[in-house]
Amino acid sequence: MNKNKETRVVSWGYDLIRNIFLNHREDYDFQEDLYRNYLSPFMKDIFGTHTPVYIFGGQEIKLIVEKNMLTFRDGLLPLTIFFKEANVDQFAPIIAIHKDYHFIVPDEWKKKVIYYDINSKRKYSKNSLPKKILITGMMNSALSEPREFEKSLENLAQKVGVNNLEKIEISCFCPSKRNDLWGGWEEENVLRYSQAIFQKLKLDIKVPEWKHIIQESDYTDTLYYEINNGFFIKDSFPLHHILAKGAGLLADDESLTSSQFKIKNEIALSLYHSIRFYDCDYSTNDPFETQVEDLEYFKQISAIESKNKKLNFRWEEWYASYIKKYYSAAIEK
Amino acid sequence: MSIQKIKILIIRTTEESSWGSCRVISPNLQKTYQHLSKEIFEIRFFDITEKFLLEDLKTNSNHMRNLANMIIQFEPDELVFVDHLPHPFKILSVLQMFLTKSQFPTLVFHIYGDFSYFASDWIKFALNFPEQKVKFIVASESQLKLLNYFSKNSNCNSRFLFPVNSNDYFFNSDERTELRKKMNLAEDDFVILYSGRISLQKNVDLIIDEFSNLNDLSPGKVHLWIVGSFDDLGANFMGVNNLPGYMFHKIQEILDLLPPHLREKITFWGNQKKEMLRKINNASDLFISLSLYHDEDFGMSPAEALATGLPTLLTDWGGYSSFMSKEWCSDLVPVNITPFGLEISAFKMVEFIENTLKAKVDFSKRKLWSDKFLKEFSIEGSSWKLAEILKNETSTFDGFSFGLKFYQKEFGHSLWKLGKEISEELTPSSENYYYQVYQNYISLNGRVNE
Structure with a gap:
C-alpha cells in the first residue's frame, strides 16, 4: 500500500440508485393514493434483493416485469386478480407469493411461482414465554371481521397460555379505518374489537401510538402478533420493522406443517429474521387445503368470467371498481 | 449577608427521546445540574410532554399556564432547556400567550446535533424573540464553529460537553x-x-x-x-x-x-x-x-x-x-x-x-x-464548567445568519425530492454550499499524540 496516497472516498450516491429499484410512475401521487393511505402504516416498501413489491403499489409495470425475481407482498385479493388477468408469457421473472396462498395459482403459472414465508430467530410459545407482546391489526370489517379478530386473539391466548397473560406486558396498535375501501361506507361500532381485546386477553393493555412504536429500537423479548386476514396485504411493513429490532414470532405448530413445501433458500433480512423460499410439490395432496373455507370467495372470483382484459394496476381507476363488482358477485353466489 | 443564589428553572421532557444517544445525554445533563453547588445555585425542574402543548389555553388546568405561573413566582435568572424535543420554540410560543416579553428570563438552550434539522424552528424563534437574552450551549468545538457560522454574532454561544456517567462507564x-x-x-x-x-x-x-x-x-x-x-x-x-x-x-x-x-x-x-x-x-x-x-x-x-x-x-x-x-x-x-x-x-x-x-x-x-x-x-468532573457558563454574563441575541436560512431552504428541497434526486448544494463537495457549512466540522488538528 502506498502509505502516502492511500485514501478512501466516501460517496452515498450509489446508495440512492440502489434504493430506487422500484421506480414509481411519474404521475403517481402518494398524497392522493387511496389504497396505500388506507392500508397505512402496514403497506410500505422495504428493500430486498428478492425485489419485494406490492402489485398494486404504483410501480411501473414494465419495470417490474424486467426484474429477474419478484416477491409479491400482496394479499389474496390482489393475487387472485393478478393470476386471473395477467399474461403468464408477459412475465419473465420468477414470482414468489406467500405459501399460505399456494392454492390460488393456476396451472399455467405453476412453473414460475415459488413460495415464501417469514421466519424469526426467536420463537415464543407456552414453554418459551416472551416478556412483551406487541399486537397490530386493523379494526374494520373490510379488513378483519369481528369474529375473525376474536378468533385471532383466542389463538394467541391459547398459544401463549391464558394463565400466562397476566405476567406479560401487552401492547396493542389497531388503527380503525372507515369501512369504505370500495365505497358504500356504513357506520360500524369498532368498540366490538376493543371489547374482544379486553375479553380475550386482559384489561391492562398498553396502547402506544405508531410513532412511538416505530421509534423504539429494541424489541428483544417481544412477541410480534399481527391480526391480518391477508385479503389485501400479506407481508406488512410492521412485521419486518419489529422483527428487525429483535422481536420474534409464535413457534410453528409442527403438527400442522405441510409436507408439500420443500425449502430451497433462506435470505437474512436482519440480524433477527429472514425470508424462506420454497418449492411446492403439486402432486402431494395437501390435507390442509380444505381448511380455507373462509376463502372460498377467492376461488369463485378466479372462476368468474372476466371481460376486462386490460392489465392496469392503478387502484383508483380500475382495481376499486373491479373489486366491488367481482367480490360482491362472488359473495352473493 | 447571604449571597444571592442564581435561580435556574430547568424544563425537561418526561417522554423518552427516540434518539438513542439523547436518552443518555439528557439524564446525564440533568444530573450535572443537580450536582451544581447549592450555595450558588437554586435549581428547580418543570416536567413537560408534547401533549401539554396541545392543551386548551383557556382552562385552568393548562400545564403551560402552570409553567408561566412558576416563572412569575420563582423568577428564575435562567430558563434552561435540556432536551431537544419538544423543540424549545414550540414551548416558548405557547408560553408567549401567558408571559410578557419582560417576564422571560435568560433562555439557555442545550443544542444537540439536530440543530440544523430543526433550522426552521430556530429561525422562527429568532423572529419571535428579538433582542432576547440567550445562551446557546453546544457540546464540542466543531459544533461551536458550526453554530457561530449560523449566527450573526457568537456572543451568545458557548461550549459544554455532554457528560458521561462514571457509574455507568469505567474500566473494570x-x-x-x-x-x-x-x-x-x-x-x-x-x-x-x-x-x-x-x-x-x-x-x-x-x-x-x-x-x-x-x-x-x-x-x-x-x-x-x-x-x-x-x-x-x-x-x-x-x-x-x-x-x-x-x-x-x-x-x-x-x-x-x-x-x-x-x-x-x-x-x-x-x-x-x-x-x-x-x-x-x-x-x-x-x-x-x-x-x-x-x-x-x-x-x-x-x-x-x-x-x-x-x-x-x-x-x-x-x-x-x-x-x-x-x-x-x-x-x-x-x-x-x-x-x-x-x-x-x-x-x-x-x-x-x-x-x-x-x-x-x-x-x-x-x-x-x-x-x-x-x-x-464525568458529571462530577465537568460540572464546574457548566457553572461558569451559567454565571457568565448574558448577551442579547442578534439572530441567525442567512446561512441558516439557506440551509433550511436546501434541506427542505432535499426532503421534498427524497429518494429521487440528490441535492446540488448539499451533496458533499468542496465546490458547493456543503463545504461552507461542513468545513467547520474539520478541526485540521491532525495528529495530537506524537
Whole structure:
C-alpha cells in the first residue's frame, strides 16, 4: 500500500440508485393514493434483493416485469386478480407469493411461482414465554371481521397460555379505518374489537401510538402478533420493522406443517429474521387445503368470467371498481 | 449577608427521546445540574410532554399556564432547556400567550446535533424573540464553529460537553477478563470495536472493508465487534433515502465477499444495554468510528469508550476532535472535502492500529486513561464548567445568519425530492454550499499524540 496516497472516498450516491429499484410512475401521487393511505402504516416498501413489491403499489409495470425475481407482498385479493388477468408469457421473472396462498395459482403459472414465508430467530410459545407482546391489526370489517379478530386473539391466548397473560406486558396498535375501501361506507361500532381485546386477553393493555412504536429500537423479548386476514396485504411493513429490532414470532405448530413445501433458500433480512423460499410439490395432496373455507370467495372470483382484459394496476381507476363488482358477485353466489 | 443564589428553572421532557444517544445525554445533563453547588445555585425542574402543548389555553388546568405561573413566582435568572424535543420554540410560543416579553428570563438552550434539522424552528424563534437574552450551549468545538457560522454574532454561544456517567462507564479488568474468556479470546487477540447506529453515514461498511486489510498485521488475531442496531436513515439532508432493510443488505453483501476465516472474526452484537456495553468496551482493545454524519455534534459512543480507557481512533469530524488529548490514547483520521466527495486517510488508520497493537496496552494504562478522561468528562468532573457558563454574563441575541436560512431552504428541497434526486448544494463537495457549512466540522488538528 502506498502509505502516502492511500485514501478512501466516501460517496452515498450509489446508495440512492440502489434504493430506487422500484421506480414509481411519474404521475403517481402518494398524497392522493387511496389504497396505500388506507392500508397505512402496514403497506410500505422495504428493500430486498428478492425485489419485494406490492402489485398494486404504483410501480411501473414494465419495470417490474424486467426484474429477474419478484416477491409479491400482496394479499389474496390482489393475487387472485393478478393470476386471473395477467399474461403468464408477459412475465419473465420468477414470482414468489406467500405459501399460505399456494392454492390460488393456476396451472399455467405453476412453473414460475415459488413460495415464501417469514421466519424469526426467536420463537415464543407456552414453554418459551416472551416478556412483551406487541399486537397490530386493523379494526374494520373490510379488513378483519369481528369474529375473525376474536378468533385471532383466542389463538394467541391459547398459544401463549391464558394463565400466562397476566405476567406479560401487552401492547396493542389497531388503527380503525372507515369501512369504505370500495365505497358504500356504513357506520360500524369498532368498540366490538376493543371489547374482544379486553375479553380475550386482559384489561391492562398498553396502547402506544405508531410513532412511538416505530421509534423504539429494541424489541428483544417481544412477541410480534399481527391480526391480518391477508385479503389485501400479506407481508406488512410492521412485521419486518419489529422483527428487525429483535422481536420474534409464535413457534410453528409442527403438527400442522405441510409436507408439500420443500425449502430451497433462506435470505437474512436482519440480524433477527429472514425470508424462506420454497418449492411446492403439486402432486402431494395437501390435507390442509380444505381448511380455507373462509376463502372460498377467492376461488369463485378466479372462476368468474372476466371481460376486462386490460392489465392496469392503478387502484383508483380500475382495481376499486373491479373489486366491488367481482367480490360482491362472488359473495352473493 | 447571604449571597444571592442564581435561580435556574430547568424544563425537561418526561417522554423518552427516540434518539438513542439523547436518552443518555439528557439524564446525564440533568444530573450535572443537580450536582451544581447549592450555595450558588437554586435549581428547580418543570416536567413537560408534547401533549401539554396541545392543551386548551383557556382552562385552568393548562400545564403551560402552570409553567408561566412558576416563572412569575420563582423568577428564575435562567430558563434552561435540556432536551431537544419538544423543540424549545414550540414551548416558548405557547408560553408567549401567558408571559410578557419582560417576564422571560435568560433562555439557555442545550443544542444537540439536530440543530440544523430543526433550522426552521430556530429561525422562527429568532423572529419571535428579538433582542432576547440567550445562551446557546453546544457540546464540542466543531459544533461551536458550526453554530457561530449560523449566527450573526457568537456572543451568545458557548461550549459544554455532554457528560458521561462514571457509574455507568469505567474500566473494570474483571469484566474484561470474564467476557474475553466467554468469547474464547486469547490474551494476544486484538478486538476492534465499533458501537453506535449502523447507519449509512457512520461508514461501518468502510470499517469492515479496512478490517480485511488490518488482518495482515496480525493474522487470525484481529477481531471486529460491532454493537448497535441497523438504521435506514440514509443521508436525507442530501436527498438519499434508504428503504427499510437496506443497511442490513449492504453490510451483508460486504460480509459475503469476505473469505470465511475473516467473516468468522466479525461479531454483530445487536443492541445492548449499558451494563453489557460497558463490558464489551472493557473487553475490547481499540474503539473506531469513521462517522461522517452530518449531525455529528459530539459522539456519545466514543465518549463511553474513552471512559473505559479504550484507545480510540475517530475521524476528524464534528464533535470527535474534542476528544483529542495527550492525557489518554486517542487519534484522528484526517478528513478532506474534495470536489468529488469526502475523503479519509486509510494510512493514518492503519498506522494508529499498528501502533496500538504493538504497544500492548496493560490494565494500569487503561485505568489511568479512564480516570483522566472521567476527570474531565464525568458529571462530577465537568460540572464546574457548566457553572461558569451559567454565571457568565448574558448577551442579547442578534439572530441567525442567512446561512441558516439557506440551509433550511436546501434541506427542505432535499426532503421534498427524497429518494429521487440528490441535492446540488448539499451533496458533499468542496465546490458547493456543503463545504461552507461542513468545513467547520474539520478541526485540521491532525495528529495530537506524537
